[in-house]
Amino acid sequence: MKPPQPRLGTYVTIQGREYQANSWPADGRVTIFSRDEANPDPDLFTRDEQTGHWVASVATADCDSVMAVYTEAVWKGAEECALLSLTDDGEAVLHHLRTILDDILPGKPVTEAGFQQVEPGVYARIASAGDLRTVSECQYDLLFDEWARGQRG
Template sequence: MGEAVSYPQVRSGTYAVIGGVARPGLYPANSDHVMLKSTESDNPEPTLFAWNETHSVWSAKVPVEQCERVFSARWYGMWRGHRVAIDALSEVAAVTYADSSGAWAAENGFTQVDKYEYQREVPAAELVDVHEVQTDLLFEQWRTRFPVPDGVAITGWRS
């Protein structure tokens, strides 16, 4: 009998790295803080979290200066030559179509769940080029600390 295949945990959302630990959270664009919450039974980090009775969760409001990183993460792969976002991964993967042909998605068994959103399950073994995409959410704030000197042109730079 063959070995059981183990699949990595797919993460999607916003994360703040504090003390070397990436924790799920919310980061309002260009805010000066990150909101964290945990539904664990015990306080995951007593120096950081406090009990929020209203929502019955451990919560923390952390200044971005205390974060090593704040980033969004999403897993992607290719299925039958088209890009998909991976929402859950086991032997069967729950995916959201992330390419540009809604007609192709509909023809290939995706269910339209919103105007431009198509979802379905596919065999995980058929996914190729599976990878996590991370976006640094503090980059614009960091970049303003290092202004481009007058007379220096940087091509391909977003302002």
């Protein structure tokens, strides 16, 4: 059985129902999708023939919330990581979150902790999920600027 996965990406709530989005909002709109077999809301979604997903472009004004979400974990007591996924055999796929500060802050380089560079500025490793501590979901309100400018109620 596949373990429950940490959430990662953009999530939109409309009339109390949560949907994934394929990107952050832009120009007052956000595109949401569903992988469900049946259309989750025929008034909202249409089938994308290329992907087979149900998709909808909605105005951010019609959204209860638009959040960027990732899961953060402390590994080996000090390493701040993004938890990307969990494997069937109890391993955690991690990205190091403080790589940018390594040249500024004292301490051992992330490569000494077993992280490998997967692209410029991005270091990843696989570790036992049992070694993770303080696992928490982080949410960032992507409509905060609209609210602050008085464009939302």
